[in-house]
Amino acid sequence: MTGATQATAVILGAGHAGLAMSRCLADRSIDHVVLERGEVANSWKKERWDSLRLLTPNWQSRLPGYRYEGDDPDGFRTMAETIRYLERYAEVIDAPVRTQTTVTCVSRRGEGYEVKTDRGAWRCRAVVIATGACSIPRLPGFADALPPCLDRVTPQQYRNPDQLAPGGVLVVGASATGTQIAEEVHRSGRPVTLAVGEHIRVPRTYRGRDIEWWMDAAGVLDDPYDAADNLERVRSLPSLQLAGSDDRRSVDLNHLRELGVRFVGRFAGIRDGHALFAGSLRNMCALSDLKMNRLLDRIDEWALQAGLDGQIDPPHRFEPTRVDASPPIDMDLDSGEIRTVVWATGYRPDYSWLKVPVLDRKARLVHDGGVVREPGLYVIGLPYLRRLRSSLIDGAAADAAFLSAHLAGYLDGQKATDQSARASMKV
Amino acid sequence: MSTATQPVDNGVNVAALLDAREALSKAPEAAQFTWRASCEWVNGTHSRSTIQGFFGLGEEQRHKQAFTLDADHPEVFASEDNGATPVEIVLAGLASCLTAGVASVAQNRNIQLKSVKATLEAGMDLQGILGIDSDVRNGFQGIKVTYDIDADATKEEIEAIVAQSQKRSAVYDVITNPTNVTVVVA
Numbered sequence: 001m002t003g004a005t006q007a008t009a010v011i012l013g014a015g016h017a018g019l020a021m022s023r024c025l026a027d028r029s030i031d032h033v034v035l036e037r038g039e040v041a042n043s044w045k046k047e048r049w050d051s052l053r054l055l056t057p058n059w060q061s062r063l064p065g066y067r068y069e070g071d072d073p074d075g076f077r078t079m080a081e082t083i084r085y086l087e088r089y090a091e092v093i094d095a096p097v098r099t100q101t102t103v104t105c106v107s108r109r110g111e112g113y114e115v116k117t118d119r120g121a122w123r124c125r126a127v128v129i130a131t132g133a134c135s136i137p138r139l140p141g142f143a144d145a146l147p148p149c150l151d152r153v154t155p156q157q158y159r160n161p162d163q164l165a166p167g168g169v170l171v172v173g174a175s176a177t178g179t180q181i182a183e184e185v186h187r188s189g190r191p192v193t194l195a196v197g198e199h200i201r202v203p204r205t206y207r208g209r210d211i212e213w214w215m216d217a218a219g220v221l222d223d224p225y226d227a228a229d230n231l232e233r234v235r236s237l238p239s240l241q242l243a244g245s246d247d248r249r250s251v252d253l254n255h256l257r258e259l260g261v262r263f264v265g266r267f268a269g270i271r272d273g274h275a276l277f278a279g280s281l282r283n284m285c286a287l288s289d290l291k292m293n294r295l296l297d298r299i300d301e302w303a304l305q306a307g308l309d310g311q312i313d314p315p316h317r318f319e320p321t322r323v324d325a326s327p328p329i330d331m332d333l334d335s336g337e338i339r340t341v342v343w344a345t346g347y348r349p350d351y352s353w354l355k356v357p358v359l360d361r362k363a364r365l366v367h368d369g370g371v372v373r374e375p376g377l378y379v380i381g382l383p384y385l386r387r388l389r390s391s392l393i394d395g396a397a398a399d400a401a402f403l404s405a406h407l408a409g410y411l412d413g414q415k416a417t418d419q420s421a422r423a424s425m426k427v
Numbered sequence: 428m429s430t431a432t433q434p435v436d437n438g439v440n441v442a443a444l445l446d447a448r449e450a451l452s453k454a455p456e457a458a459q460f461t462w463r464a465s466c467e468w469v470n471g472t473h474s475r476s477t478i479q480g481f482f483g484l485g486e487e488q489r490h491k492q493a494f495t496l497d498a499d500h501p502e503v504f505a506s507e508d509n510g511a512t513p514v515e516i517v518l519a520g521l522a523s524c525l526t527a528g529v530a531s532v533a534q535n536r537n538i539q540l541k542s543v544k545a546t547l548e549a550g551m552d553l554q555g556i557l558g559i560d561s562d563v564r565n566g567f568q569g570i571k572v573t574y575d576i577d578a579d580a581t582k583e584e585i586e587a588i589v590a591q592s593q594k595r596s597a598v599y600d601v602i603t604n605p606t607n608v609t610v611v612v613a
Contacts, residue, residue, distance in 0.1 A: 268604045279569075279603035283593040290587045326569055361455070 004114060004121035007033045009407065011128045012106075012115075014040045014097045016063060016086055017381025018130030020396035022095040023064040024404035030411065032124075034095055035117060037102040041086040043132060047156040048079050051184055053244035054393075055176055056212050061393040063089055064400060074210065076244025107355040111414065112376065125414065126376040126407050129365070133382050135350035139343050140172075145270040147333050151340040155181065158342060161188030167339030168192070170275070170331075172267045174199040175238035178344035179251040183243075185342070186261050193331070193338070194256065196281055197266035201288040201321065202240045204250045206296060207303070207313040211242070218302035220295070221389035225369055228384070235384045238346065239391075253285065253321050264328050275331040275338075285321035293317060349382070370403045376410055378403050435579075439534040457484050473499040473509040518547045518570070521598045525572065528592025538584060541577040548573075570602065 011018045014036035025032045059073035066089050105116040112125040137154035155177045171182040174196040186192040215221045228234045243251045265278035300315045369386045389395035451458040460483035466476040479493040497510030522545045549570045555563035593599050
């Protein structure tokens with residue numbers, strides 16, 4: 001048996017969050033390594049569709065010691081540009097990344113941790129989990145009951161409409177992913193039916209500014225996790241209905257309706273080869289419109305106080321989401337009308353390798369703003385980890401700053417404890 | 428009119444509900460409830476349901492008294508009209524569930540209700556239950572609920588309360604989503 005390599009800290013994952021953490025640990029001279037199953041920005045390289053662009057403007061992906069310096073701050077990165085941005089960051093900060101290294105097991109070992117990989121083991125005093133929130137597509141329990149004649153695809157597998165058979169497509173889920181895929185698949189000549197459950201409608205631009213600019217400036221993105229009314233809920237909300245595009249269009253349901261996309265309620269089950277959709281579409285849309293208007297109210301209030309009124313476009317409200325009087329609640333899946341089902345129903349993280357008892361009964365990682373209750377264990381890069389901004393690349397800087405300080409404090413405390421233990425043993 | 432000095436009281440003990448939420452999130456097994464009703468045929472299309480016991484919080488529970496509910500069909504169905512039609516009782520169940528939600532959500536949002544009235548309508552094509560046209564379903568074509576609410580709140584706040592009550596309503600869920608039903612002969 002070969003011995004394990006030592007490091008003070010091991011970061012799992014070389015995406016934006018892991019790299020930001022690496023930079024912050026380096027600033028504190030904490031020796032560490034970043035283990036990456038593939039390459040830097042791996043999921044951006046391998047698990048995203050071709051046309052996807054970041055939902056946030058170029059100026060916004062600020063990382064510790066690194067920011068956009070191009071001539072299109074308000075544009076939206078393509079996947080190639082996003083990958084290049086993160087690769088360049090890894091180079092600039094000289095992150096100690098070990099690529100093509102898959103972690104198979106993380107467990108307690110003495111006062112620290114052992115991290116087993118397919119390329120040897122590591123011993124460390126602290127572990128930072130930065131493997132992301134989108135490891136495994138989360139499908140409904142009845143997904144296997146789809147008739148075998150239908151093709152099915154998750155957003156991780158989806159690349160472009162040409163990959164799909166000609167014919168109708170049922171896109172399940174109306175988050176950023178579901179609405180973007182619905183739009184391009186429908187435009188490719190494959191008629192789309194979109195199953196709509198809970199979703200968050202926001203306009204791309206409001207009063208002449210990007211919605212992300214507003215949420216950044218008005219402090220919405222800094223709403224702290226420990227002030228959330230229902231933290232579990234805000235952490236599991238779907239992504240905003242946004243797309244990054246040159247024409248800055250909104251991809252809400254009214255836009256998709258104009259293209260000819262058809263809407264049904266949440267995909268609730270399959271019975272006798274028929275898809276059953278919830279009869280709650282109207283309320284789902286009402287909730288979303290109300291939520292959007294509360295956000296716009298907050299923005300208007302801030303703009304007024306910031307003295308922007310008069311300098312920019314006046315406040316206005318968007319047309320409520322149009323809903324058919326009687327959307328279909330039943331669809332024969334054997335009729336040939338639908339050829340493909342796209343499950344845009346969200347993701348869950350994969351913690352199957354984590355052999356430390358820190359998961360709850362639903363296999364979610366229990367943490368307090370990124371601090372896991374097992375000493376020396378941290379997580380970064382999850383939605384609403386410490387604030388709403390944590391869901392964005394732009395949120396990693398503040399989160400990494402806090403967690404690296406906490407980690408350093410933990411190491412110092414551990415050292416102090418070790419010294420006092422040694423001192424007391426001498427006595 | 429300002430009622431800012433008066434505490435909001437819709438008669439809902441929100442603190443107890445929030446405590447229960449907190450307690451049950453830590454003890455999910457106690458959150459497992461079973462609701463029951465029994466129904467006896469009286470005569471013709473007239474039947475009487477009795478509701479008293481249920482299971483929850485890990486043990487058998489009882490209402491303070493047994494509630495009975497007569498159901499029948501109207502005279503246009505050649506029945507004796509000894510009670511509401513079962514589909515009307517479904518509407519009443521939906522209305523009561525949503526209205527309880529309205530009161531609870533309003534209390535939680537510190538909004539004083541003065542009056543709440545729901546009016547429900549549901550279309551039905553009798554060609555379904557009479558077996559005239561197999562393309563017509565037995566049940567409702569759709570349900571429309573209209574709320575008339577007087578409260579110390581803006582229209583948007585009231586709309587948000589009504590939307591939230593749908594989101595948290597058991598009967599709304601039962602009606603808008605499929606449910607497996609198993610009927611056996613003992």
